[in-house]
Amino acid sequence: MKFSAQEEYGLRCLIQIGLKGSATIPEISRDEGLSEHHTAKLLSILRKERFLNSMRGHIGGYRLARAPEKIVVGEVLAALGGRLYDEEFCERHSGLLSTCAHSGSCAVKNLWSEVQAAVDHVVSHITLADLIENAQKEAELYKPRNGNLLSIPVASGT
Amino acid sequence: MKFSAQEEYGLRCLIQIGLKGSATIPEISRDEGLSEHHTAKLLSILRKERFLNSMRGHIGGYRLARAPEKIVVGEVLAALGGRLYDEEFCERHSGLLSTCAHSGSCAVKNLWSEVQAAVDHVVSHITLADLIENAQKEAELYKPRNGNLLSIPVASGT
DNA sequence: GACATTCATGACATAATCGTCATGATTCTT
DNA sequence: AAGAATCATGACGATTATGTCATGAATGTC
Numbered sequence: 001m002k003f004s005a006q007e008e009y010g011l012r013c014l015i016q017i018g019l020k021g022s023a024t025i026p027e028i029s030r031d032e033g034l035s036e037h038h039t040a041k042l043l044s045i046l047r048k049e050r051f052l053n054s055m056r057g058h059i060g061g062y063r064l065a066r067a068p069e070k071i072v073v074g075e076v077l078a079a080l081g082g083r084l085y086d087e088e089f090c091e092r093h094s095g096l097l098s099t100c101a102h103s104g105s106c107a108v109k110n111l112w113s114e115v116q117a118a119v120d121h122v123v124s125h126i127t128l129a130d131l132i133e134n135a136q137k138e139a140e141l142y143k144p145r146n147g148n149l150l151s152i153p154v155a156s157g158t
Numbered sequence: 159m160k161f162s163a164q165e166e167y168g169l170r171c172l173i174q175i176g177l178k179g180s181a182t183i184p185e186i187s188r189d190e191g192l193s194e195h196h197t198a199k200l201l202s203i204l205r206k207e208r209f210l211n212s213m214r215g216h217i218g219g220y221r222l223a224r225a226p227e228k229i230v231v232g233e234v235l236a237a238l239g240g241r242l243y244d245e246e247f248c249e250r251h252s253g254l255l256s257t258c259a260h261s262g263s264c265a266v267k268n269l270w271s272e273v274q275a276a277v278d279h280v281v282s283h284i285t286l287a288d289l290i291e292n293a294q295k296e297a298e299l300y301k302p303r304n305g306n307l308l309s310i311p312v313a314s315g316t
Numbered sequence: 317g318a319c320a321t322t323c324a325t326g327a328c329a330t331a332a333t334c335g336t337c338a339t340g341a342t343t344c345t346t
Numbered sequence: 347a348a349g350a351a352t353c354a355t356g357a358c359g360a361t362t363a364t365g366t367c368a369t370g371a372a373t374g375t376c
Contacts, residue, residue, distance in 0.1 A: 001235060001240070001242050001277070002159070002239070002242065003159055004159070004364090007159060012266055024323090025322075026322090034365090035367095037365075037368095038365055040323070041325090041365080043323085044325080047323090054322090055322080055323080056321085056371080056372040057323085057372060057373025057374045057375095058321050058375065059321090059322090060321075060323065060372085061323085073269065081159050083159070084159050084161060106296065107173055107290075107292040108289070110292060111169075111281075111284065115277055115281065118276040118277055118279065118280045119159070119277060122273050123273065135265040138264065138265065162333080163333080163334060163335090164334080182351085184351095184352090193337095196334090198354075201353085202353080213343080213352085214351085214352050215342060215353085217343080218342085218352045220353090317376100320374090321374080324369100324371070324372095325368105325369085327367085327368085329367095331365095332364085333361080333362070333363085334359105334360080334361070335360080336357105337359095338356095338358100339354100339355090340355080340356105341353080341354070342353075344349105344350085344352095345349085345350080346347100346348085346350105
């Protein structure tokens with residue numbers, strides 16, 4: 001059971017755009033350490049799946065197609081990497097038997113459904129807004145302050 | 159996010175052996191609609207991972223290495239298809255950046271961990287015994303009775 | 317309208333997964 | 347000892363996922 005590379009990178013790009021409000025391919029590419037072409041392909045998918053809007057030209061770039069609170073992570077993952085278990089699953093894995101030996105329902109199918117449900121329960125309650133918030137907090141933690149790389153906490157009265 | 163073919167077929171083979179007590183490659187092959195070679199490879203993996211014992215020769219075949227109650231489905235899946243999220247994950251997916259831009263912890267990493275935890279919670283509480291029991295019940299439902307393929311329920315007073 | 321900047325897309329190369337195949341080793345029966 | 351049944355394993359080809367590349371199309375600036 002694995003995440004696909006597309007899920008990992010695609011989701012990261014989406015977070016990055018959420019953080020910045022809007023961004024271009026070269027920007028995202030730099031931020032995430034991916035090639036521009038690769039980034040372009042990922043963003044293209046996310047656009048086709050209606051998570052992003054794009055604009056060409058000088059002031060172009062990508063932005064979220066809707067508020068991050070409205071973007072459910074589960075849907076993003078499904079768009080990028082498909083679902084763990086779906087209707088086609090049994091057809092793809094029926095082996096040589098035309099009617100899968102475990103027709104209708106089978107022991108394994110039930111298991112897969114349970115796992116899928118558990119995953120869904122997590123990812124359908126998390127939105128892009130949550131991930132963005134999370135990322136912002138961590139940016140805080142790791143960001144050097146006062147231009148000082150050692151970032152000694154300075155009881156700052158800002 | 160996908161199950162691998164190896165997870166699907168491997169687990170099925172294991173269930174099949176659990177159902178029968180012991181079985182040979184040709185048997186499992188027939189039951190599951192896989193080629194004998196393919197079956198052999200899957201069983202070989204399960205043997206190396208200590209879920210099965212094998213015996214060669216005339217009365218040979220495979221049997222479970224321990225009671226099905228002691229075989230945790232989560233461990234079987236991990237052996238067949240790896241884990242969803244592990245330590246190496248971030249190294250594999252750090253892009254071109256030597257230190258992943260989201261060093262230490264990152265928004266996505268937290269998400270993956272949560273999903274992994276949810277999956278673990280399910281599969282670490284299910285044992286092979288559960289799947290076998292499940293399979294037995296379904297075999298009951300779908301099995302033709304009295305040798306009659308139409309299997310009309312015959313208010314049988316057996 | 318020429319140009320720079322940006323997104324769009326399909327073809328290709330590479331790598332990983334999946335399944336097949338040929339061959340060999342072990343065990344039991346006769 | 348010969349033969350039959352069984353497991354063992356590494357090499358290969360096919361398929362799929364991944365990432366690169368070349369080229370094209372849109373948009374704004376001068």
